[in-house]
Amino acid sequence: MSARKNQSIFKKITKGLTVGSVITGSTFLHGPPVLALGLTKLFKKSSKVDETNIQITNSWLKVNNWLIDHVLPNTKWDIHVDEQLDLNLQGHYIMICNHQSWVDTTVNQYFGLTRMPLTRFFTKWELIFIPFVGQAFKILGFPMMKRHSKSQIAKNPELKNRDIAEARKACEQLLSQPFTLLNYVEGTRFTPEKHRQQKSPYQYLLKPKAGGLALALNILGDKVDALVDMTIVYPDGVSGYGDFWLGEIPRIAVHLRKIEIPDWILQGSYENDREYRAQFHQWLTQIWQEKDQIIHQMQQRLSSVTTES
Incomplete structure (x- = not known):
């Protein structure tokens, strides 16, 4: 032994x-x-x-x-793409995804390399000072934002408008080439502890944060080819980044679907219109409820495969 x-x-x-x-x-x-x-x-x-x-x-x-x-x-992949979702390397996409591990970004890159344009995501401007990494993000067109705290905005309300203007400029710069703009809508990685603290109404997800997605759709919505919803499931348990590269994640399941963007989303202001903001939250809540059900169905199907084998 x-x-x-x-x-x-x-x-x-x-x-x-x-x-x-x-x-x-x-x-x-x-x-x-x-x-x-x-x-x-x-x-x-x-x-x-x-x-x-x-x-x-x-x-x-x-x-x-x-x-x-x-x-x-040894890592087995289970990838399903809905027929309504037509992806290509020259497209313009906004992607939303659940977030459980640093492995998620590698999963996204593994799937997207031959199917979608290079994935970017919003990053903090402060990362520009990290040698090599920050400069690479900037050069490759990752939207980099100088985010201000609520206390800073309270002292100087103009900072809020400046944040939005910088986000708009960063997003518009993506339009010169094919892109996939990724948004982890939960805002942080899922853990059972965070799930309990939030009292999340979802079985497998944290509560979605609407602001970043609303901003991206407001700026790019009429110019994107699709809003893509990616769901990632680790049926044998969520593991760390090191475990992945040691081949210790037996199975990874990925599901992608197309989310229709209603016309009203392109015609309102999330920041300034309370009624629009409530409607947007309701729309995103429906998407998140469906996503929670998708995860449940994936878990059940993959569990039955394990049982049968």
Whole structure:
């Protein structure tokens, strides 16, 4: 038994070193060209530079996906895309997703690499000061916002308008190229403790936060090809990022559907119209109720597969 345990530990260490070395090497290979090309945009904006940087980034993601397919073959994927959802690499999409683990973003990239444009998400402006990472976010067109606290806005109400103006500018910059703008509507990762603290009415989800999605739809809604709802389920339990790269997540299930954007959403103001805000919350609540039911159905189906096997 001790020999088997030692052998298992050795395999785990070997796999971890292999994956870590490949990702680190790939990052050092792909990162400098992105940063170097990004510096040229200080002097002259160029769509060609943007396209090249996206190609380089996608090449980095291909390495990650190759590792998933060949070094982590024990992870089984269950992916379902509704027929109404027609995805392509030249589209403009807003995506909402439940959030349980840092693995979620890797799942999104794994699915989207060959089906959707590069995924971006809102990030804090302060990340710009993190070496390499912050600059890469900026160069690749991630919307970066200077978010102000409620106390700061209370002292200076003009900051609220400034936040919205910066968000609008950041979103509009995405329109020069295909994009997928991701919003984790819950605002944080799901945990049983957070679920209890919130007294969430949903079985598998935290309460949705409407502000970010409302802002994105208000700015981009009439220009996007689809609002995509991605649901991620880990039927054997949620694990950490390190567990994923060690191949210790047996199964990952993904479901995607298209959400119709009502005309009224494009015609109101979430920030200034109380009636519109209430209607938006009601609309998002309906989506979240459906999503909770989708997760329940996925869990039941995947549980029955385990039982039968």
